[in-house]
Amino acid sequence: MSTAAPNVIEERESSILVKGRQRKSHLKCDADSIAGCVSQRACVYCGARVVLNPVTDAIHLVHGPIGCASYTWDIRGSLSSGSELYRNSFSTDLKENDIIFGGEKKLARAIDELVEKYKAPVVFVYATCVVGVIGDDLEAVCKKAAQKHGIQVIPVQSSGFIGNKSAGYQAACDALLRLIEPRSAACPPGNKHEVKSINYLGDFNLAGEAWIITEYLRQIGVEVNTVFTGDSKCSNLQKAPEASLNIIQCAGSMFYLAQQLEELYGIPYMRVSFLGLEDTSASLRSIAAFFKDLQMKRLAEELIQRETAAVKSQMEGYREKLKHKKAAIYVGGGFKAISLIKQFRELGIDVVMVGTQTGREEDYQTLHDIADDGTVILDDANPSELERFMTEKGAHLLVGGVKERPLAYKLGVAFIDHNHDRKHPLSGYVGAVNFAREVHATVCSPVWKYARGTGGGNYAGLPQC
Amino acid sequence: MLDCTPKEVIKRSGGLINPAKTCQPIGAMYAALGIHNCLPHSHGSQGCCAYHRSHLTRHFREPVMATTSSFTEGASVFGGGANLKTAIKNVFDIYNPDVMAVHTTCLSETIGDDISTIIKSAEVPEGKVVIHANTPSYQGSHITGFSNMVKGMVEYLARADTDGKKEQVNIIPGFVDPGDMREIKRLVGKMGIKFIMFPDTSGVMDSPMTGKFDMFPAGGAQVEDIRDAGNSSLTMALGYYASSTPANLLERNCRVPAITLKTPIGIKATDDFLMTLRSKFTLEIPYELEEERGQLVDVMTDTHHHFYDKKVAIFGDPDILTGLTEFVLSLGMQPVHVLTGTPSGTLGGPQGIFEKEINEMLAAARLEGRVKAAGDLFELHQWIKNEPVDLLMGNTYGKYIARAEDIPFVRVGFPILDRSTHPYLPIVGYRGALRLVEMISNALLDRQDRDAADEDLELVM
Structure with a gap:
């Protein structure tokens, strides 16, 4: 028997699930959109x-x-x-x-x-x-x-x-x-672990994010050979085979390149994420572990401690104001969605809906594993679905891209751009604070008081920010 | 920093650098949003639809709903007929609009999908209607696409089914913001004449915050009104490039006489608009509008010394440029560079009118200037390097030139991606002209204040 609401297209049912409510734990993804849908996807x-x-x-x-x-x-x-x-x-x-x-x-x-x-x-x-x-x-x-x-x-x-x-x-x-x-002929694959040089894949230097990460890595003794492709130049990119490790931030776009670079030039790769405190620290540790360098491990621990301490009081301040708020996520790739769930947890915010445009099966498996019971998980959502689940779940905040912003606003839901239109770097420790500040700026804006007056918003009964 | 443009002008034939236009389908999508309960549909790859929605969203800061045929490789080989039929079924099953407005893309045009035949053979629910426009991206510009979709409205909807013509006027407003459409409606309303405006994006692309998401906001031209447009006694097409072709089609199909006027930007074009209404319907201009005009002239008088001898470069869409050029001339400024990306001759539409009109205005003011259709901003930038200006007017993309050359910049036109409230506030009519005076003189005077030495900083200007 169909359990979908009338405004969910039958073919779309297999692309939506509610954790803990259904027996299935995987959903249909990576498929073509249906003709006649308001898809949020591109080409x-x-x-x-x-x-x-x-x-x-x-x-x-x-x-x-x-x-x-x-x-x-x-x-x-x-x-x-x-x-x-x-x-x-x-x-x-x-x-x-x-x-x-x-x-x-x-x-x-x-x-x-x-x-x-x-x-x-x-x-x-x-x-x-x-x-x-x-x-x-x-x-x-x-x-x-x-x-x-x-x-x-x-x-x-x-x-x-x-x-x-x-x-x-x-x-x-x-x-x-x-x-x-x-x-390629100039740099034969060899034991590259001697050179502590990496390629940083899948950071597009939005608002200068790649610069922040490059600086962290420099501080622990790792040189960034080139970034793919944020602030890159032709000559840097051509030196890519010289690196001893590829780290991947945006796996959706760069996983294939990493595989190819491994096959062609023998460069191993690892997934990282510099979104949020937890993932940033974990990523720095794995990079240091890869190089099996005690000095680097020590520098990494020092950096983690120093940077975490530097943002601690600010993060706690925001957490106090933001805890128990509810967030919805609709972003491009699966890995970003996974990081965002963790990042919201750091701020005491519950994620009630999560979806992506191009997430892959393994991404959705991970999302399902880490999501709270009752979280709606969906692939290639259309605006009606986003509206329905945000309203049903009482989301206070949506994270998305350009087309989702006015939709959220119309519903009286706060919004953060985690895509092309972001204005502050959201990576690393400083990015985690920026993220928290952006969440606070939008969730606690006085404008929602007036929006409430016109029937919107989900703020009734919540303590003031 | 952003100045990559060399001063020396060399003839180019390999395409555009920094375009001053975009493609037809986005214009068609915008026009279709001006029908109440209408869902625009992009017959092509899903990227087209996503780009148009994003671009419109960035300009209007509103949700933009549209569906796509989601072409895949198969559709491109075997034709998109099956995709469109599925789309039509899904659109009415799921979203249930009154109208589905299909526009094509370069892909479906090149493949050669015959849209009207596909529509005829599709299952369209009783009482619903599917209209279409051919909008190949390799012809014309977004303005052509707007015009073509309005043509589609006339073709599919307008009917002459009364004995005589009704005492009512059709207004085709052209590719302007909803705030402009509201202002035009207000002016016609004050004149006391019944009117039908289509398309009408007011109430759709400037909709209020209600706490609800409306797939189909409250505004837009009603289908029955567009049908009734065939019974009107006059069509006023505002802007040659966006509006004259559909008005002429309505004249052919339903014998509704058509007049094309300039988009009523500035005092003269607004006068022309109101005087035409007055003479066609033997009406009096109400005191309120005379008062507004008098206030505008008062402000123009108070400020004319700010504008004397100031050189200005203007770029954007042809219908807007015609009115803007005329208005800055009436302020005493010198529009030395006027450039649009839209080609001046379009298939079945106006031919060469843009250059002719602007050149005539310049000649009448005894000025020489560069005027070009189908140009790009690279070329405009080169012109400015060779003959500098005191002010630049145009859409957001002008900010690179304004920064590189350090000239004051007034944002007007489409798209404006880096400022807000423009969709709500008019540039048409006397009120709109007043707003233009404010924007232009603020830009010039802010610059004068910024550059003044301490001893030259003036309190009263």
Whole structure:
């Protein structure tokens, strides 16, 4: 018998579960969205673009009609310590004639004109939907341009319809592997543990987050060889094979790259998370353990103690104000969702709903394991579902991305952007405090008093913040 | 820091750098949101729909509901017909709108899906309607897409089914904010004439906080009103690029005479708008509107010395630019660079009107300036480097140029991603012009204060 409410589509039932209420502990995920749904998901191009865009000194050329370039113009909030070239928007702006006769010539001209203007070491050429249909030979055009200009011109196979955002992550990783490739002969895989140098995968330096983590690692004696891809430059990325370890923050986008780097260059990888105090400390410890270096272990313990002590009173202050509030989570990847649950626990906040756009089966298994009984877990949710479960569960706060913000606000629910639009670094110890401050700023805003007056909000009966 | 633009202008033919337009489907989605109880549907990959929703959400700070056909590789090979039929079924089963407004994308256009045939063969519940617009992203711009979706409303909904024409006017407001649509409605209401505005995003994209999430907010043009638009005695299309094509179609289909006017931005365009209404319906201009006009002229008089000789660069959508250019000229400023990303000739739409109108205005003011359609912000930036200006006006993307060249910047148009309240406050009508005067003079005077030496800082300006 169906237990779903009328506004839950039948096909969607297998993508939603309530912990402790149902016997099943796994849910349908990683599947295509249903036609006619208000999905919060994006496309292959989107996935590829968000991964590659932080490469600061690259020309990011979007091959297609104008829209795809317009919507991704400088929206990521990835900071650069050098070039600002990546913040421009380059498009071949395909017109009807190009669709009929092919866009290859225009693409070649665009590459020529841009390379002449900007002298960049690499051009990424993104395929959009229509390019996949009209059959432009991106490989051939890029190869020719690369020879002509003596730089790398790398096609990114990101036509929107060939899969979902995850396929775009993989297309981006393939492009990165091609960028790295030419130098592979120079650094044969060997015993790299002697060099305490790592690649930091899956941090896009939003609000400067990668800089915080790089500094922690420096303090315990680990050098960050390159970040994939926050504040990265072509020349740094090409040195990736020289590292002795890859650590992965955003596994959704970078797990594939880590596997490839291990296979091709013998670099082992480990998952880390620098979201929240608990995960940050655990991650630093595992990195130190990997290098089997007593000095590093000691430095790590000292750093953990020092940084934890530095934020302790602030965290306790926020915890006092925020405990017993209820949070809902709807983010892109599974690993971020897992970290957020732990981070909310540190603040005494109960998570009542958790969902992702592209989480994988093992992510959902972990979410199920760590969630409290009664927590709603869902994949590829639509706004009606988010509304229903937030209202039913009495959430005070939603963590999500750009499309979820006004939805939460309309319901009188506070909101935190844990995506492109974040304004403060949320990583590491300092990030944990920023996160707590952001939660406090929104949950305890005086605006909800007025929102309550119009019927919204879930604050009745709660102690004042 | 952000200045990557070289001064020397070289001819380019390989696409755009820093665009001043975006693609058709987002305009179609915005227009469709201006029908009450309507769900826009994007027939393409799900990324298109996500991008349009995000972009509109960033500008309006409102939830934007739309569905997608979620194309996969199979749909791209075999056509998207099956996806669209499934989508139509799901949309009415789950969300139950009165209208589903389908727009295409570059993908479905290139594959060649025949939307009207698919709609005809789909199961649409009794009393519900599916309309569509072809919006290939490789033609025109978001403004063209807006126009095409309004055309779709006329094609599918408007009917001439009364004996004579009714004493009522259709207003097609163009791609403007809901605050502008409200202001236009207020002006027409004050004139005392019955009107039908479509699309009308007021009450949808500027909806109040109620504590509830409404999939379909209270505002928007009613379907029966759009149907009745075929019985009106006049259509006023505001803005050539966004509104004239659907108005002309309504004239052809239902014999409703169409007049295209400038978007009523600034004193002259607002005068034209009201005088046209007055002459067509033999009405008097009410004292309240005369008073508003008088107040505007009063403020323009009080402040004209602030604007004298000031050079300004303006960019954005063509219909908005025409009104803005005319207005800054009437303030005594010199619009030396005027650029839109929208091509000036569109299939079945206006041809070359943008450049012609702006050039005529400049000639009448005995000014020379650069005017361009289908341009980009890279080029505008180069123009400014070669001929500097005192003020830049345009959407949020102008902030890079304003910073690089250190010029004051007034945000107007679409999209505005870094400021709020603009969807609620008009730039049209006399009130809107008053607001523009305030924004422009504040920007200029703030700059003067910032740059003044201590001894030059003035209390009274």
